[in-house]
Amino acid sequence: MKRDYVIVGGGVVGLSIAYYLLKKKPGLKVSVLEKNYIGYGASTRNGSHIRVHFWSEENVRFAIESRKLMINLGKELGWNPILYLGGYLWLIFDEHTLKAYEEMNRRVWSKYGYPVIFLDEKEVKQRYPYLNISGLVKGVLGPQNGKIHHDFVTFGYYYGVKKRGGKVFEYNPVEELVVDDNKIKGVQTKNGFIEADNVIVAAGAWSKLILKTAGVDIPLTPVRKELGVMEPTKPFIEPLIIDMRPESQGLYICQTPRGEVMGSVDYPHVKNEYEFTNTMKYLSTFARHAINLIPALKYLSFLRIWSGDYNMSPDHSHILGRDDKWPEGLYVATGFSGHGFMMAPYVGVVMADHLIDGVIPELMKPFLPTRFEEGRLIKEMMVIG
């Protein structure tokens, strides 16, 4: 049976696209193909944070729309998103960085109604007495940001797709995009050929590999990141805390509402990006910096660690839609560079509009794959982790 849309990848992005396609036009034949279980990729491995404070106006506006959808996901999907708006707290230790934040706040964040709050050392110590921050210049608090349960959002879209008549096939890897006469014909999976008019590649860190089978090359680099949780305590860390000292190696720490402290650091690139193993380098580096920032973590213990890929694009921003030079009917939604979970709801909405109405929604325009050739890169510097 011919499908209207086949989506490669059962992560939060693929499922969101399928959901909004079916919502916009009930009765469409939509299949999602996933090579493992749903969410196997980054979607169940991420830090589950949402924020609106990006460095580029394009991402800020996109994230604001996505946040609105996220917060109302409970109504939309019947799944509680486990919203926890503890904020993001950037700890800034030099004047230069502070200036840049102040400038961003004036120029962009306030303009769209999401100003940040600048806290001096005393205020930070008052609010967060557990922080060891001598030499702090300012704390920047984005109270509109927070956490949402990544698994529940992924599950919510999954059940939403199924309820609306979409098909989700787990353990069904796509091996090849089948193209004939510069038009997409369908996909070859491990379990057979599936015919389709349109194929959307939303395969996260594997997107580059899949696209190659159709002769399409987009500039993506999977970068493995490690994450871990500690044994739970009563919750005491409210925001996601980002230590901006260069020597802290991009340290970020947060705590889930059920008490597990969680966090990561940047560390040298590893080779086996598709093997989700871990390193002692991560454990020891994180431990050192974490204890330095929050001495109370001294006796906490790592309970469980894992890893996943950031799928980095050259300008640290997602890639949506298609390039007219590609085979007809081929689309992508990928390159999320470490913040795709929070963008997923709005990606679903704009992609559904794009696919069904053939228009390019305004907020999607900056994210087209053609921007690299045309030299219209997005200036996004706020990648966390």
Next chain:
Amino acid sequence: MACFYGPRLVSNVHRKESYNLVTIYVNGVPLSVYKGLPLAVALYRNGIYGFSRSYKYGRLRGFYSLDWWGAERVGIEDGFEENPYVLQTREGLKVSCEMNVTMLNKLIWVFRNLFKVGFYNNWFFRSRFGWNLLLNTIKKTLPYNTPPLKVVDIPPPPKNISIETDVLVVGGGLAGLSAAVAASKSGAKTVLVEATYSVGGRLRYIDELNLEGLGSSGELIKNLVNEAVNNGVKILGETVFQGILDDAYVGYSLTNNTTILFKPKVVVVATGSREIPAIFEENDLPRIMYLSAATRLLKIYNTLPGRKGVIIGLNNDSIHIAEEFMRRGIKVTIVDKRRDGELRDLVEEAAEKNIEVITGVTRIAAKGANGVSSLEISVDGGARRRLNTFFVAMSPYRVPDMEVSGQFKIASAFDVRIGGFVPLHAWNGETNMDNILIAGSAGGILPMEVEYHLSRAVGYLAAHKAGGKLDDEYDNALNMGRKTLESNYPETLSALEDMDKAFKEGNAYSYYSWRKPITWYEGDPSKQFVCYSMDVTVADLIHMVEDMDMYRMELVKRFSGLGTGSCQGRDCIFNAAVIISSLSGKTPLEVGRFRTRYPVIPHKLYSLAGVEI
């Protein structure tokens, strides 16, 4: 023998008793106890059976396992949490235990059907008001401590230790010792790590068993220990092997939290097997524990688990230990779900030894306020009858410990003849990873004599893989293992042959013959706990399978939290898989197991901070 700073070297089988009294404070109340006892044991001796509250329903809980990996926690002075088995009594020790079951906890338990997994998705808790109410309640009532938040100067953390060796054997039970002796005899430099303070594994408690051709189990262990020591095997006690990372083989000392980085050429995983809970109504009450815990109380800590007990599960271990209990004046009854016909030999053996056995028990419900006081049982669905008891010891089934092997990219198979989930490997212990071998029951439950022979073969092979020559004894050991299986254990033999074949063909395989899990009794599913840490009940599994069409373990874990508590799935994964299998019609292999994540037990940040790599 070289001496290491940090982990203690052991060569003894038994623990030395200390009779010095010290005072400890439990929630401020002084208690006089023996020094150096595990806290959980000291509390038990003083009539404190429940010392923590459960995560969701706030149920009073005691210990199940008395193991270094146990999921129970108590707070100590500085506000952090410790495993009450690893934590030993010392003068002035202050512990805080959450023992107050609040009105709210009781209400939630009464209305538990409104709080099944996913309850927060209902319209009320999804609403802004409902969700904020719930979130704040959760944050306030979580049964954990708050660490002291004051910023203090932290002394630099201790540095890690590094140990280089040819062969690293993980686990000091029969399999590990046998492998270590073989490897060292072949000339390989061998280090053995053992998580407890003494070697011998299960045979420390089952020491009067007569093993065909090998003498008594206790003697065998003693001889092996002597041989190991004489051949220069270094045995590190109270040291947990945490797993293998891209850049490190990691150990962790339980005595002083030092991190150890091993540099082995070959690793032999000999982590053995463990009991799992039986699933019945209120199987979480204090004084319901594993059989091994009850045994340890009595044999190691000289503490009566009670004057009257019920053992769930009729098998060689339980008969052996029931005898011991009876000798010590404890009245015991063994109950089992299976019928006489399936258990004929064991029933006869128990009868000879005057042990009371009730088979064909279809339903069990535990009763009691602050600890179990009776079991209500029915036989073959018949009338309910009450067994008064002071403690319950569970041994319904044994599973391999996959906490180390489950971290690797080794496919798991499922074979109910040898313990359910097993890491796919060959007869001689080879896995699909070049330098990792599996020995003994860690790879599937084996009879002890067989374990001895096959593990020796693995040891010889390990030495060979580490660069030595292959000992002539290698083939002999393999043959002896096979012969013993052929003559006495045909079922285990076919399981190993199936596995060997599957391994060579590179296929995961599944063998499952139960109609209903033998670990799962009838009763109110909302009172049957599958995962103690996260309070996941059979009712939750039913809801997931029947209402949500969810059966894959990776998803079940993420939706229900099953397996994400301190035990990381050890207690629950087998039961969850077979129960979901019987609810959904999928095989346990299709249900699957979630990937075991590093580390084996929680690893202190302070200790990791000192690691230089």
